[in-house]
Every structure is written in structure tokens, then in C-alpha cells.
Amino acid sequence: MADVDTIFAALAKSAFRQRFHLPAKEQAYLRDKGLDIVLSHARDFVRLRLAAAQPHNDGKQTPYRGHPVFIAQHATACCCRGCLAKWHGLPQSMALTDTQIAYVVAVLERWLRQEMR
Template structure:
């Protein structure tokens, strides 16, 4: 399983902060409760499933509109971390549109989502 290094995470966070994304999105009380009641292992399963279904295909269904901005902590994190659609993934991660994401790329995106969630729990 691929993970993002601390150096790469900090570089990505800087880019997201400059874009205004990382501070624009927050976990509300219901989302924080969801995370604490289920745990990070379950959240990793959810994030992996969402990324595989909604981002990993070469041409995801409804690209640009496939990730809600509320309803699940992973969705909020996806917007905050620049992995809510393929344009954002290309901009922030450098994974070009029009080709399927590799398993390692999916793992790195999921890792980023979980790091953001962990950092935004009160």
C-alpha cells in the first residue's frame, strides 16, 4: 500500500492552503461523531470505495459533480484536499485526466483524505 510522505503531505498542504481549499472546509459535529464512532479503519474502507468508484476510472460518471460537499466526512475531506474530481486530482496530485488511476495513486489519495480528517478532529 502506497502512502504519502510527510514532505509530500506538507507540500500538498501548502498548495491547498494557497488555493484556499484546506481552510474552506471543516468537519462539523455530526461528521466528527461519525469518525469517532466508526474509527479510521472503517473510514479508510469508505474512502477507498468512494475513490475507486468516483475518481479512479479514466472518465468518471458526472466528473466535476460526482462528490457532494456534505453528508460524509470523506466527501468534505475530498474537497479540502483537491481530490473531489479529476480536474482537481490533476491540478493538485499531477495525475492526468483520461486514464485510470493506479492502485498506488488511489492509496495516496486515500492516505491524504485520512490525514486531513485526522488533523481536523477536535
């Protein structure tokens, strides 16, 4: 796994990743539900959609809108196993460990906190 500060420095150089920000609807959802609830959703999404060695529909499993976590996943390159391998150094053909899942959620949390400011 990569160092989170290093990842965010690299993401800052990507025009594609920098275009993602929380729209008003997702900001309101985050405010209304609270960060703890949204992070519990993040853990569920990562476990259900990304943790398998070969997730169903990999590369297309993360919508671009509809939940703050989905947008955070695209902004931080945590949207599919290919991006996790390329940007975060997580092996693509092995199921994610609990430690790796916690890392992905921590990356998502950092981005969500930045968007809350």
C-alpha cells in the first residue's frame, strides 16, 4: 500500500481526479447522515464491490453519482481493482485483506473530510 500523503500528492496532479467534488445533493447527504454513517457505507461498498479478487463488473462497478462515497472513490482512484493496483499498489488478483480495506476507507475518509471544509 502506498503512503496516503504520496497518493494525494499524485492525485493532485491528475486533471481527471481533480475534477471530482461533492455536488450539493451529496454534500447535504454527508451533512445529514454524518461522516461516521457515510464511512460505514464506504466500508460496506468496499467489501461488497471491491474486496473480491475478481469483483463482478470490475471497472464499471462504481457509479459516478448518487452517494458521496462513489464520488470519493473516483476522486481517489479507489473505484476499481485496476485503479487500486495502479495508484495504490494493491494487487489486482488477490482479495483485499481487512488491513487493505481499512486503508481504502481511510483514503476515502481523508478526501471526504477535505470536501467538508
